[in-house]
Amino acid sequence: MSRIGKSPITIPDGTTVDIKDNIVTVKGKLGELTQEFSEIAIKIEDGVITLERPSESKAHKAKHGLYRSLLYNMIIGVSKAWTKELELVGVGYRASNQGQVLDLALGYSHTITMLIAPEVKVETESVKGKNPIIKLSSFDKQLLGEVVAKIRSYRRPEPYKGKGVKFLGEVLRRKAGKTA
Secondary structure, three states: OOOHHOOOOEEOOEEEEEEEEEEEEEEEOOOOOEEOOOOEEEEEOEEEEEOOOOOHHHHHHHHHHHHHHHHHHHHHHHHHOOEEEEEEEEEOOEEEOOEEEEEEEEOOOOOOOEEEOOOEEEEEEEEOOOOOEEEEEEOHHHHHHHHHHHHHHHOOOOOOOEEEEEEEEOOOOOOOOOOO
């Protein structure tokens, strides 16, 4: 049995979940998300969602936990929003934003300009003496993860000095340098 798939999901106040032809639509105060679900039965009773699989086949077991996680992420996203914070570690590394346009100086000869999707809210914070921080929030967890991965791919944290774009509070595995 899928432990994740068995656990019920409570629907918070102000959030509506509609199921029509295997397409689930979740509406909340922050936005609206739709996702197609197949082969798994979704039941809504008294503000609680439960997912049941029709058989014990390997494909149904795999989709049971997956669909429950996707549905949970949609519900939390439209009610609370998902947030990620990135920290730029390195001399001269800077971040600034003008609306949805993010400008990054990551040690290259040019600045990197990135247009962020309108569903993702971006905010930068630069305090003298501290590393710049990029705060991203969205109701769509998948889109937020893609944007964060794209920003992080411009300069991954390296293991010797720890320079690069990393998550706030992330602990990097450091390597020793050359010994004389």
